[in-house]
Amino acid sequence: MYIILGYTNELSECLQRREQDILNAISLVNVAKKKMQELRSDGWDNFLERVTSFCDKHGVDVPAMDGDYVPYGKSTRKARARKQTNDDHFRREVYIGVIDQISQELDNRFDExxxxxxxxxxxxxxxxxxxxxxxxxxxxxxxxxxxxxxxxxxxxxxxxxxxxxxxxxxxxxxxxxxxxxxxxxxxxxxxxxxxxxxxxxxxxxxxxxxxx
Structure with missing residues (x-):
């Protein structure tokens, strides 16, 4: 979340400034929309690498992406019944899900x-x-x-x-x-x-x- 939202930080700060730097805001809106599309289409591998590096540094276990996804509090048997891998969950449901929400918010607020x-x-x-x-x-x-x-x-x-x-x-x-x-x-x-x-x-x- 920190990494993804970080790409919209400059836009957020620009819109909160007292003088409302409109020229920069227009440019940053377009940059943010473009960046979300880039992250969605081919940013997962780099994102996963950065997250894995962070987890390794701080002693946080990283599940194998091709392994079965087990929701917190659920049994392994039920997880296997869904036939969903960790990659399916974290990439499609979490990573892309967050990006799509941000993109939708940008489109709603900054429509044509x-x-x-x-x-x-x-x-x-x-x-x-x-x-x-x-x-x-x-x-x-x-x-x-x-x-x-x-x-x-x-x-x-x-x-x-x-x-x-x-x-x-x-x-x-x-x-x-x-x-x-x-x-x-x-x-x-x-x-x-x-x-x-x-x-x-x-x-x-x-x-x-x-x-x-």
Whole structure:
């Protein structure tokens, strides 16, 4: 469990950070999904070797993988009646079972819609003079909140974005920002949150979504 879950540790830590590093989160989600598939398809031998080495080091008996699996508290006769080897149990039911549960959780939490949402969120990232800015994706992001952005508001929002990005890139006070938390704070400090009220409203909605 420690080894398998260790491959999702960076993603878990990234999602728990205050600044919510969305760009890295998107990458780590894809890495975690890919790693689970690799472990499932051809990771068992290496995994078993590492576990066996650990057990040998700490004096823990390791059953022969081709031997009959005997559930704790069950008789050998009943175990043989099931005709299940240790390999069947530990590889298929335990190892692959855990991987499938993690993969299912990743798919449920980061489905196609949620990945699109994260991708759109990333365009708010202010680092490197707002190099990830994408007006089309931010409009798409606003469409995820129809109660707050009607069709008329979306048109106004698009026009506001044009002024917003030009203003941000030419104002030295917005240089060196690294994440959307820093951006939201700076918008308030400079009172730009009132000038670009719809941009700021979308930022607030994002924080609600990220904390949900």
């Amino acid at each position: 819609i949620n990945m699109e949402l994260l991708s759109c969120m990333a365009t708010f990232n202010p680092s490197n003079s707002f190099e990830y800015f994408d007006a089309k994706k931010l409009r798409r992001l606003a469409e995820f909140y129809p109660k707050d952005f009607s069709n008329n508001n979306l048109l106004r929002f698009e026009l506001q974005l044009d002024n917003y990005i030009d203003d941000m890139r030419q104002d030295d006070r917005f240089k060196g920002l690294e994440n959307i938390v820093d951006l939201s704070v700076k918008l308030v400090q400079t009172r730009r949150h009132k000038v670009y009220d719809m941009v700021y409203e979308l930022l607030k909605l994002l924080f609600v979504t990220l904390l949900d």
